[in-house]
Amino acid sequence: MPISSTSQNYTGRLVDVSLLNFSQNQTVEELTSDTKSVSISFKPVSRYCSGIQKLIQRYTVYLLTELGSQSEDPDFGTLFITQLKNRQNNVSQIDVEHFFNVANLKIMNAFKEYQKENVDIPDDEILNSASLNSFEVNGDSVYIKIQLVVLSGDNTTFLVPLPI
Amino acid sequence: MESLEETKTRIKGFIQEIDPTVDLAPGSVLNELIVKLGSYVQNAIYNEIQDLKAQASIITASSYSDEEQVDTIIDQIASNYNVTRLSETKSTGVVRVRVSQNKSYQLPTTFRLYQPSIDKYYVTTQAYSIQSEGGDIQLKTEGDGTFYFLLPVEAEEAGTSSQLSQGTILTLSENQRLSQFVSAEANTAFTSGRNNETNTSLISRLQQGLSTKTLTTPVSIKARLQELYPSIKSVSVVGAGSDELRRSKHNLFGVDTLGMVDVYIRSTNAIEQAVLTKGPEAAPQTGRRKVTLTAEDGAAGFYRVIGVYSNSGSTRVIHTITDITYGVSIPDSSYTNYIVTSQEARFSTYQQVEIEFEVSESAVPTEVEVQVDYQPNIKEIQDLFLSEEERIPCADYLVKAVIPCFVTVDVKIQLAIGTTVDTNKIREDIFDYINSISTGDSVNASDIVKICHQYDIKRVNLPMILRGSIYQPNGILKSISSNDSLVIPSDTTNSVSTKTTQFFVSLSDINITTAN
Numbered sequence: 001m002p003i004s005s006t007s008q009n010y011t012g013r014l015v016d017v018s019l020l021n022f023s024q025n026q027t028v029e030e031l032t033s034d035t036k037s038v039s040i041s042f043k044p045v046s047r048y049c050s051g052i053q054k055l056i057q058r059y060t061v062y063l064l065t066e067l068g069s070q071s072e073d074p075d076f077g078t079l080f081i082t083q084l085k086n087r088q089n090n091v092s093q094i095d096v097e098h099f100f101n102v103a104n105l106k107i108m109n110a111f112k113e114y115q116k117e118n119v120d121i122p123d124d125e126i127l128n129s130a131s132l133n134s135f136e137v138n139g140d141s142v143y144i145k146i147q148l149v150v151l152s153g154d155n156t157t158f159l160v161p162l163p164i
Numbered sequence: 165m166e167s168l169e170e171t172k173t174r175i176k177g178f179i180q181e182i183d184p185t186v187d188l189a190p191g192s193v194l195n196e197l198i199v200k201l202g203s204y205v206q207n208a209i210y211n212e213i214q215d216l217k218a219q220a221s222i223i224t225a226s227s228y229s230d231e232e233q234v235d236t237i238i239d240q241i242a243s244n245y246n247v248t249r250l251s252e253t254k255s256t257g258v259v260r261v262r263v264s265q266n267k268s269y270q271l272p273t274t275f276r277l278y279q280p281s282i283d284k285y286y287v288t289t290q291a292y293s294i295q296s297e298g299g300d301i302q303l304k305t306e307g308d309g310t311f312y313f314l315l316p317v318e319a320e321e322a323g324t325s326s327q328l329s330q331g332t333i334l335t336l337s338e339n340q341r342l343s344q345f346v347s348a349e350a351n352t353a354f355t356s357g358r359n360n361e362t363n364t365s366l367i368s369r370l371q372q373g374l375s376t377k378t379l380t381t382p383v384s385i386k387a388r389l390q391e392l393y394p395s396i397k398s399v400s401v402v403g404a405g406s407d408e409l410r411r412s413k414h415n416l417f418g419v420d421t422l423g424m425v426d427v428y429i430r431s432t433n434a435i436e437q438a439v440l441t442k443g444p445e446a447a448p449q450t451g452r453r454k455v456t457l458t459a460e461d462g463a464a465g466f467y468r469v470i471g472v473y474s475n476s477g478s479t480r481v482i483h484t485i486t487d488i489t490y491g492v493s494i495p496d497s498s499y500t501n502y503i504v505t506s507q508e509a510r511f512s513t514y515q516q517v518e519i520e521f522e523v524s525e526s527a528v529p530t531e532v533e534v535q536v537d538y539q540p541n542i543k544e545i546q547d548l549f550l551s552e553e554e555r556i557p558c559a560d561y562l563v564k565a566v567i568p569c570f571v572t573v574d575v576k577i578q579l580a581i582g583t584t585v586d587t588n589k590i591r592e593d594i595f596d597y598i599n600s601i602s603t604g605d606s607v608n609a610s611d612i613v614k615i616c617h618q619y620d621i622k623r624v625n626l627p628m629i630l631r632g633s634i635y636q637p638n639g640i641l642k643s644i645s646s647n648d649s650l651v652i653p654s655d656t657t658n659s660v661s662t663k664t665t666q667f668f669v670s671l672s673d674i675n676i677t678t679a680n
Contacts, residue, residue: 014187058191
């Protein structure tokens with residue numbers, strides 16, 4: 001999904017805490033071309049986010065939470081990580097694609113149900129589809145690249161996370 | 165009790181009220197870290213606080229929709245006042261089982277009998293060996309070439325609906341075998357079982373739990389008696405200034421002298437029956453004998469004589485009663501009550517009854533069985549009031565069984581075409597209703613109609629006939645009837661009033677007819 005521009009205008013937006021580390025001054029090209037490992041963490045200066053950033057976080061949290069790991073919400077999460085862990089050092093491309101597709105179907109259903117109940121969600125936070133672009137297995141690590149397509153399509157503005 | 169989802173909704177609402185710009189969508193950081201974890205912790209604490217708040221008062225506890233939870237909380241509150249809920253009890257009695265052979269019988273622990281009209285089962289509580297000589301139970305001869313034994317049983321289900329009246333036929337339950345079995349019937353009326361105490365009744369006893377348990381005021385008398393006799397249903401105290409109290413007016417001016425109290429007790433819901441055994445005495449007329457019964461013979465203050473029986477060889481004899489005379493019997497004891505007339509002694513431990521009956525001079529029995537109906541524990545409660553430890557030295561408390569008004573009800577039910585209804589269950593409900601009517605209340609046709617409409621019926625055809633027979637202390641039967649509301653009349657010269665008289669009914673006196 002291409003990003004047409006960046007913005008810091010949060011007017012009318014619902015915000016979440018930002019977990020992904022971004023530099024304030026990165027250009028759109030840098031933001032979209034910069035590929036590196038992402039570690040989810042809180043920084044010394046907390047930031048809030050909205051828009052695409054928020055959607056990516058929600059998707060990531062949902063995908064990587066192991067199903068049944070939360071006693072207060074046993075239906076939240078997917079089996080993606082659980083199934084990868086069960087395979088240990090014996091993961092194939094077909095396995096990853098299959099595990100991802102099953103997990104993605106669950107996430108899409110949950111997101112679409114939420115989007116149906118909340119009609120005032122901005123277009124850049126409405127998830128249309130998600131797909132596994134590529135992945136790489138390196139030792140005991142798996143790197144995956146997921147493409148998210150939102151309703152705003154090619155006219156998506158990236159809202160830069162701001163300090164709280 | 166708040167569910168986890170309700171707690172989450174509450175926390176989300178709280179956060180969004182503070183800051184409407186916060187996003188709490190599934191998967192968002194704030195939802196995962198604050199809402200979910202917070203609600204998990206808060207939910208348990210919130211519910212515990214609600215439980216503690218509920219225990220602060222009965223009003224709060226009663227607002228809970230979960231009945232089991234309400235019962236538990238009220239039990240806990242009641243225990244603070246040393247009052248515990250009365251648990252259900254089973255109806256017990258003796259069944260006369262007839263067999264065709266004189267031999268030994270062995271009954272297992274769970275020997276079962278069945279009463280088809282009310283669909284109830286009755287079981288033995290231990291194994292028995294029945295023999296004519298030795299054994300746990302004696303096999304006796306009946307008059308018609310059969311044999312019988314008296315078998316103690318209890319109802320399988322607890323509660324008031326299993327009580328049987330004397331003579332009720334029972335059969336062997338399915339899959340139950342007894343060789344040479346002929347028939348079975350209730351030898352006497354069974355005891356009244358008890359349903360689990362309701363919250364309303366338990367709450368009303370809390371007041372008594374707080375009161376001083378001495379025999380001084382009506383509340384404290386009831387509290388003390390219920391402590392010793394939990395099945396007591398009602399206590400009514402008639403003292404100085406009450407027209408119903410006649411004992412205190414034996415003076416020149418007919419005015420009340422202080423210190424005398426009549427305590428009317430209802431110790432069970434339904435009437436119970438007993439068999440008193442005694443040797444007859446000579447009577448003035450030929451072909452007659454008599455027995456004189458006092459409290460020492462049992463069933464002190466009994467209401468009615470049902471019949472007089474004896475065994476003549478292998479024959480069971482029913483004696484025709486020719487006369488019943490009521491009198492006074494004052495025992496030789498340190499403390500007794502002031503009683504002058506037989507009317508004052510009636511239904512108390514001082515009641516003496518002389519029963520004259522016919523006999524065949526060629527076969528005079530050495531012992532007869534007198535079947536009576538009564539309220540239990542009258543003598544024991546009177547002894548309590550006269551005991552050195554409990555009695556009020558300046559007072560004369562006479563204990564009496566409540567004056568009975570025996571009710572018969574005729575109910576005509578119209579059913580929709582093609583439908584049926586279990587009239588036995590309706591009969592049981594009407595039985596419970598009438599026998600539970602409080603002091604001062606009436607039997608209302610509208611309440612009986614309401615009971616009938618809890619079942620699948622079209623209507624109750626009116627008028628409904630309600631009849632009552634009041635067994636007055638003077639021995640005269642007073643009849644009352646109504647199509648609407650059967651009310652205890654006021655006849656204080658005969659000690660009859662709503663303070664002293666209560667309604668009783670037996671299952672066989674509730675007549676239900678149905679039509680489609």
